[in-house]
Structures are given as structure tokens and as C-alpha cells.
Amino acid sequence: MANLYDGKMAAIYDAMYQTFVDYDQEYAFYNTLIQENNASSILEIGSGTGNLAKRFEQNKQNYQGLDYSDDMIAIAKERNKNCSFMQGDMRNFQLKNPVDAILITGRSTSYLITNADVNTTFDAIFKNLTKDGVLIFDFIDANRFIPFTKENPVITHEAEYKNVNYIRESHWDTNNSLENFMLEWNAEYYTMSNGKKEVIENDFSTVRVFTLNEIQLFLYLNNFEIIKTIDRKTYAYDTYVIVARKKITA
Template sequence: MYENKSQAELYDRLYQDRKDYDAEAAEVTGFVRDRKKGASSLLDVACGTGIHLAAFAKRFDRVAGLDMSESMAAIASERLGGVPVHEGDMRAFDLGETFDAVVCMFSSIGYLRTVEDLESAVRAMTGHLVQDGVLAIEPWYFPDTFIPGYVSTHAFKQEGQGISRVSHSTREGTLTRMEIHYVVADSEEGITHRSEIDYLTLFSREEYVNAFHKAGLDVEYVETAGGRPGFFLGTRR
């Protein structure tokens, strides 16, 4: 999805203006410590450019990240200095260590295509939890909560540069097809445009719950404010 560092940096600037990463990390930290008192280590799977991970690093003694994108992992590594950021596929990874908490934020799990992929990812993440550790996954929307034809817009300006993003989402079977266009106006480079089409799977609540149970987790779903899709929270038995 983000083929080079410049595209990842565009993503970074845009979403830092749209999302309160620190508040979201604080919320998830609360979810984790409500279920495992004193949790002090955390792995962020699909950590992207590491903005959530940096916020978690303020709240946990030991953190690490994992991302499939080489360019995003490189930015995360630069942002976090000595924090380990690994390249890897969430469906099949083994870091050789365990954590009190494993998180997967920003609906990244939705980029998986099949129930088998979902179950493999949950199983791999669970394998990196200590006993009584907590897995927190922010899902994509569900088949009954997705809004066909949904339009999203965002624009902001910083010194010498303006960035806008528009998206249009439709449904194709169990997939969301999200067409996204970015326009960047730069004082030196002029105006550039890029677009992408993302597909995210509309897994059902039952499919998430079954994946957690198959991995040996007790699971609950909690709703969150602001139109976000909530969290599945699992505790390793």
C-alpha cells in the first residue's frame, strides 16, 4: 500500500492531523491494565509509522513494533530510536519473546482477506502473550455497520504545503472497496496527485470471537466513541 518512504511520510503527516494517537493509546492502555494489572510490556502489530507505538512507549517500560511495510517500519524505527521495529507478516511471525499486551490498531486487521488469515493472525499474536496477557484488536467495520457510498474528506495546510484526502467506499461482497485520492500542493514542487484502492474485509463479530476462542483467549467486545469500530479484547487463558 505504501511503496516508498515518501508515500509513508505523506500518510504520516495526514493522519497525525486527523487522529489523536495519544488519546487512543491512553484508552487502550486502560483496557489492558483493567484486565492485567501492572502490564509493563507491549507489542504493536501493524505499527505503521510508529505514532501509536511512540505513545505506548510513554506508558510501558518495554515496547516493540511489527509492520509488513519496509518504508513504514523504517520511519517507525527512526521515530523511536532504540525501540525494536520488526518487518513481518501478522499472520506468521515469531519474535522469540512475549509481552503483557499485544495490540493491533487502526483497523489494520481488516486488510486480511479470509477467515483463515484472521485466525492465523490472532493465533500468531496470542503466541506473543504471557499468561493472562491481553490482546487488543481494533477491527474494521462489520457487515451490518458499514455504510455503502460513504464519503470521507480531510485537508490541512502546513508551512509551504497543503494536503487533501478524499475517499469513497463501496461494498463488494464481504469486502469494502475504498478509493482514495491525495492531492499535495507544495510551494517548490507544485501540485501532485496520487490515488489508491484499498480493500478491507467486513468480518463479522462472530468471526472475530471465534478466532479469539480458537487461539485460547477469553474475549469481549467494547465500543468506543467518535464513530470508531471499537475493540476486541482477549485474555490468554
């Protein structure tokens, strides 16, 4: 798994996504799905710098977050004094007590680049859910995103936060030699001052996008039953959101 958003990148990510994402709207979306499934305890995988955690905490919900990056968690803990966060890998984690709902947010599924990554993640989630627990997650739709990157090899996003203007230029390489609909993503981050761009960081990752059929099969093979599929447009990517319930086999 990519070693993302450590050190300086954690703070840059946090600043830019304050503008990219409406976290009040994001919280309302996920909380609606949580309430529909009568879930009272929640784990968010990919909790990042704790922007959703803040909303769960404000509403006094039983929430905990898991993230791969210690630096992201440090920001999250500073922002949410009363929330529980743990550093961990979604492919192999163990909670003290199972929870009613596990979320994978922010398209963090993109970093599960092998089939083994996906299977071990779903297996770990299955083991950490209560009997009728639900898994709620999003993923980038390969059928729409790959053609988009072919037509738009450079994608620019701009954001302003605390009077600083940020620019991110994303370069997507759809390398046909890579398996599993993987893409190489190279992002350059700048600040803009007096009409001049100043490079502040570069980031490189190999990521994976999925077809809906792939995800349906992965869930079936890992004893999950899909109860809702949502086609959702986000700030940058066409995504699906899946709600799946664990099946208890005899």
C-alpha cells in the same frame, strides 16, 4: 495482504494522520487497557510510523513494534531512536520472548481478508503471548460501515500538517460479488495550493469489515476469551475494540 504505505505513501500517511488522530488520546486509551490487565511488555502490530511508540517510549515502557512496511518502519526508527521495530507479517511472526499484551491498532485487521488470514493471525498471537497475556485490537463494524458507504460512495478527509493542506478522497465499492464483507477502497491524495488540487498519489486496497459475531466466533475458535468489548467512535469509522485473554486448554 496488501502492500500498503510503501515509498511515498508512508510519508503522506504520516503527515495526514498527525491531524486525523489525537495520538495522546489514543495512547491513553490503549495504555488504560494495558494497565488494567497488568501487562508490562507490549507488542504493537501495525505500529506504522511510530506515533504510539513515541508515547510508550516517553513513559519508559517495554514496547516493540511490528509493521508490514519497511518504509513505515524507517520513519518510526528515525522518530524513536530507543524503540525496537521489526518488519513482519501478523499472520506469521515469532518474537524472541512472549509478551504480556499484543495490540493491533489502526484497524489493521481490515487487511485480513480471508478466514485463513484471521485464524493464522490469532494463532500467531496466541503463541507469542505469555500465559495470561491479552490481545487488544479494533475492527470496523460491518453493520454500520457498509450502509454508510452505500449512502456515501465518496468520503473526503482534509488535513493540514507543516503548512501543507492535504485532501484524501476515498471511494468505497461494496461489491456484492466479494466474500466476507470485503470492500474495494480507492483513495486519491491531493495537496491544495492557491485553490487548485494537485494529485500526489493514488492507493488501492481490498479490505474487510467484520460483524461483532464473526469476531467473537473467530476468537472462540482460536482459544481466546473476550473480557471486554468497547463500542468506540473514531475519526472516520464506527469500530469495536476487543480485549481478549488467551485460554490455556488442558
